[in-house]
Amino acid sequence: MSHARDLQVQLDAQRRAFTAEPYPSLATRRDRLTRLATLTRRHRDEIAEAISTDFGQRAEVETRLAEVATILQGAGFARRRLRRWMRPSRQPVGWRLQPARARVHTQPLGVVGIISPSNYPWSLAWLPAIDALAAGNRVMIKPSEQTPATSVLMARLAARYFAPEELCVMEGDSEVARAFAALPFDHLLFTGSAAIGREVARAAAANLTPITLELGGKTPVLIAGDADLEKAAERIAFGKWLNAGRTCIAPDYVLVEAPQLEGFLKAMQHQVSRFYPEGTASRDYSSVPGAEHRARLESMLYEARNHGCRVIELGERLELADGGVKLPPTLVVDPTENLAIMREEVFGPWLSVIGVPDMDNAIARVQRAPRPLALYAFTDDSDLRRRLLEETHSGGVVFNDTLWHNAVPALPFGGVGESGIGSYQGEAGFRRFSHARAVFLQSPRSPVGWLNPPYRRWLLRLLGL
Numbered sequence: 256m257s258h259a260r261d262l263q264v265q266l267d268a269q270r271r272a273f274t275a276e277p278y279p280s281l282a283t284r285r286d287r288l289t290r291l292a293t294l295t296r297r298h299r300d301e302i303a304e305a306i307s308t309d310f311g312q313r314a315e316v317e318t319r320l321a322e323v324a325t326i327l328q329g330a331g332f333a334r335r336r337l338r339r340w341m342r343p344s345r346q347p348v349g350w351r352l353q354p355a356r357a358r359v360h361t362q363p364l365g366v367v368g369i370i371s372p373s374n375y376p377w378s379l380a381w382l383p384a385i386d387a388l389a390a391g392n393r394v395m396i397k398p399s400e401q402t403p404a405t406s407v408l409m410a411r412l413a414a415r416y417f418a419p420e421e422l423c424v425m426e427g428d429s430e431v432a433r434a435f436a437a438l439p440f441d442h443l444l445f446t447g448s449a450a451i452g453r454e455v456a457r458a459a460a461a462n463l464t465p466i467t468l469e470l471g472g473k474t475p476v477l478i479a480g481d482a483d484l485e486k487a488a489e490r491i492a493f494g495k496w497l498n499a500g501r502t503c504i505a506p507d508y509v510l511v512e513a514p515q516l517e518g519f520l521k522a523m524q525h526q527v528s529r530f531y532p533e534g535t536a537s538r539d540y541s542s543v544p545g546a547e548h549r550a551r552l553e554s555m556l557y558e559a560r561n562h563g564c565r566v567i568e569l570g571e572r573l574e575l576a577d578g579g580v581k582l583p584p585t586l587v588v589d590p591t592e593n594l595a596i597m598r599e600e601v602f603g604p605w606l607s608v609i610g611v612p613d614m615d616n617a618i619a620r621v622q623r624a625p626r627p628l629a630l631y632a633f634t635d636d637s638d639l640r641r642r643l644l645e646e647t648h649s650g651g652v653v654f655n656d657t658l659w660h661n662a663v664p665a666l667p668f669g670g671v672g673e674s675g676i677g678s679y680q681g682e683a684g685f686r687r688f689s690h691a692r693a694v695f696l697q698s699p700r701s702p703v704g705w706l707n708p709p710y711r712r713w714l715l716r717l718l719g720l
Contacts, residue, residue, distance in 0.1 A: 258427060258430055258431045258434045259434040259437070262395075262425060262431070262434055262435055262438055263438065265395060265419065265423060265425065266366060266395065266438050266439075266440070268419065268420050269366045269393040269395065269419075269420050269421075269423075270365060270366055270393075271420070272393060272420035272421070273363070273365050273366060273392070273393050277363065278362070278363065278391060279363070279391045281337060281338055281341060284337055284341075284388060284389055284391055285334050285337060287388045287417070287421065287422075288330045288333055288334050288337075288385060288388060288389060289330070289334065290416045290417065291326070291330055291381060291384065291385060291388065291416070292326065292327050292330040292331065293416070294412050294413075294415075294416045295323055295326045295327060295377070295381065296323070296327060298408070298412055299319065299323045301408055302318065302322060302323060302377055302405070302408065303315045303318040303319065303322075303323075305402075305404040305405045305407070305408045306318050306322065306376060306377065306402070306404075306405050308404040309373070309376065309401070309402040309403065309404050309405050309544060310541060310542050310544045310579060311542035311543075311544055311575050311577060311578055311579015311580060311581075312538075312541060312542045312575055312577075312579045312581070313498075313541050313542070314538060314539045314540065314541050315538075316539065317497060317498055317539075317541060318377075321375055321378060321497070321498065322375060322376075322377040322378045323377075325378045325382060325662070326377070326378055326381050326382065326385070328662075328664055329382055329385045329664050329680070329681075330385050332664040332665070332681060333385055333386070333389040333664075333681070333685070336681075336682065337389055337685075340361070340389070340682055340685045341361060343358045343359060343360045343361070343694070344358060344359045345357070345358050346358055346359060348695075351718060352701070352703065353698075354698040354700055354701070355695065355696060355697050355698050355701055356695075356696045356698070357693070357694065357695050357696070358694045358696075359691050359692065359693060359694070360691075360692045360694050361390070361685070361686070361689040361690070361691060361692070362391075362689060362690045362692050363390055363391030363392045363688070363689060363690075364390070364392055364441040364442050364465075364688055364689065364690055365392060365393070365440075365441035365442075366392065366393045366394070366395065366440055366441050367383075367384075367387040367392045367393070367394050367395070367440060367441060367442045367443070367444065367688055368394075368395050368396075368397070368435060368436075368438060368440040368442070368443040368444070369383050369384060369387070369394065369395070369396045369397070369443075369444050370397045370432060370435060370436065370443070370444070370445045370446070370447070370455065371396060371397070371398050371399060371446055372399050372446045372447045373399035373401035373402045373544070373545075374498060374501040374502065374503070374602075375498070375502075376398060376399055376402040376405040376406070376409075377405060377409070379446050380396050380398050380409065380424075382679070382680065383444045383446075383467075383679050383684065384396060384422065385684070386679050386680065386681075386684025386685055386687065386688055387442075387684075387688045388422070389684070389685050389688075390684075390685050390687075390688035390689045391689075392441070392442075392688055393420065393421060393422065394421075394422040394423075395422075395423055395424075395425060395435075395438075395440075396409070396413070396422070396423070396424045396425065397424075397425050397427070397431065397432055397435040398410075398424060398426070400426075400427065400428045400429060400431075400432065401544070401545060403426075406424070406426050407426065409424045410423075410424040410425075410426050433454075433458065436454070436455045436458040436459060437458045437459075437461065437462070438462075438464075439462040439464060440459075440462075440464050441464075441465075442464070442465045442466070442467070442687075442688055443455070443459050443464050443465070443466050443467075444466070444467040444468075444469070444679065445466065445467070445468050445469070446468075446469040446470075446503070447469075447470070448470065448471070448600075449470045449471070449472070449600075449673055452468045452470045452675075455468070456468065466676060466677070467669070467675075467676060467677035467678070467679060467687060468670070468675045468676045468677070469503065469628070469668075469669060469670060469675045470503075470628070470670055470673065470674050470675045471503035471504075471600050471602070471628050471670075471674060471675075472503075472507075472600055472625055472626070472627040472628050472670065472673055472674040473507040473508060473597075473599075473600055473601075473624065473625070473627055474504055474505060474506055474507045474627045474628060474629045474630065474631065474649075475506075475507065475508055475509075475510060475617075475620075475621050475624070475627060475630055475631070476491055476506045476508070476509040476510065476631040476632070476633070476657070477509075477510050477511075477614065477617045477618075477621070477630075477631070477632040477633070477634070477643070478509060478510070478511040478512065478515065478519060478632075478633045478634075479512065479614055479632070479633060479634035479636060479639055480512050480514075480515065480614075481634055481635055481636055482515075482633035482634055483633075484515060484518050484519050484522045485522050485525070485526075486633075486655075487519070487522070487633040487655075488519060488522035488523045488525070488526045489526050490633075490655070490656045490657050491506050491509065491523070491606075491631075491657060492523060492526040492527055492530060492584075493530070493657065493658070494506050494631070494656075494657025494658040495584070495604070495606050495657075496527070496530070496531075496540070496584050496604060497658065498541050499540065499541040499542065499543050499581070499582065499603065499604050500543075500601065500602065500603045500604040500605070500606075501541075501543065501602055501603060502658070503602075503628055504628050504629040504650075504651070504657075504658060504661060505602075505657075505658075506606060506631060506657055507600060507601050507606075507607070507627075508597065508606070508607035508608070508609060509606065509607065509608045509609065510609050510611050510616075510617040510620060510621075511608065511609070511610060511611070512610070512611060512612070512613060512614070513610035513611060513612060516588075516608065516610040519608065520567065520586060520588065520608060523569075523586060523606075523608075524567070524569060524586075527569040527570075527584050528569075531570065531584075534570040534571060534573075534583070535570040535571055535572070535573040535581040535582075535583050536573060536581075540570075540581060541581075542575060542579035542580055542581045543580060543581065543582050543603055543604070544579065548602075548603070549580055549582065552582060552601070552602075552603040552604075552605065553582075554595070555594075555595045555596045555599070555601070555605065556585065556587070556596070556605055558594055558595055558596070559587050559590050559594055559596050562590075562591065562594060564587050564588060564589060564590050564594075565587075565588040565589070566585060566586070566587055566588075567585065567586040567587075567588065568583050568584075568585045569583055569584040569585065569586070570583030570584055571583055582603060582604050583604065584604050584606070585604060585605045585606070586606055586607075586608055587605055587606070587607045587608070588607075588608050588609075589608070589609055589610060590607050590609070614634075614639055618642065618643070618646060618647060621647050622646065622647060625672060625673040625674070626648040626649060626650075626670070626671045626672035626673060626674055627649045627650070627670075627674050628649065628650040628651070628670045628674040628675060629649055629650055629651045629652070629653065629657075629658075629660070630643065630647060630649035630651070630652050630653075631652075631653050631654075631656070631657045632652070632653075632654055632655075633654070633655055634654070634655075635655075640654060648671050648672065649671065649674070650668070650669055650670040650671055650674050650675060650678070651666070651668070661680075664680055664681045665681050665682070666680065666681065666683075667679070667680055667681070667683030667684075668680040668683075669683075
């Protein structure tokens, strides 16, 4: 009860502040974005250290690329475009209502709640906060309890750079998270697993709180017959083993035309040896935190082995002195659809590789699976690209690479179906955390009075009604 009461007190304080300033100026919004970027830039070394502490070991370059650079880029992108986003947009009214005028006015929602995950504990908390602040809202963040060092740093820096009625970070365990999700926010964004996402949605429904859910899923990769296998392997290896596979849009399984299967497996082994010449001991390869999560992954791999799957480990399991554990990049060849590795999102360094007769078969497999957060395809065939865009569904699509669509702040980021509800980032995020308010301005010369009762049937015929 004390958790819920403390959270409600903070929400009430932010709501009062919002009521006193319901439409922050362009200058105020830009200032908040500048402070958020400064917070990240000045303390990037502390951020990298905190995340590595939580992970056991996190490659510092990965933190700078995926956690620091994304925030600086997102905040700068929003600052530069905010004036245009805030400008009311004129809309046509149709000749029957002229000379009246119409426009859409974007209005801040109020207080936005953000529940962030542990895999990218910095960027996945602050990226939606950028959009919410740009839209003129107040923000409350509940970071993951699985990354305590990062959460402590986040709360300390938020209190240093922001007034608590502007933005605050609420630390705590899973009980705090449940109480947080039950608050009557004006919008709630959650990033995490589908199972927890369902709980968040149920809690939000009690208050009719609008929600955005980013849930991940099993991201497929299709390799067509015209693909360059070495290049495809290079880009897939980067996307898969960044953060040791703990990326919601990481490749989850590969569908490759059967004659190319062995060639692709060799290309993958070659790329992994190039990326990590010291194997799992490389400082550029991250550990997998959480004993429970590692046990789930190892159980998944054990089941695949027991069912006769070929398992190719591209390194050795490594236990670190500070308690972290590195699980090696691993290829699982031709697992059947009933295995856990094909039923569940892997969220780790295992990659399934499946030989298929042709791309028709690959497309059919994607179509009957739950809709993923991303889809990757390696092909220069324009007809196949068109088919993938028209016949499949996913949050995003990338041709001849992986992950990089999420580095383009002008592109919306979000899922569809089981991979999520709604999208944010850039203008899409500004719109997500705003209310599009319809405004109609009647003219004193308006002829609509002719439509008052008693109705003139001849006038309806004249208007084509």
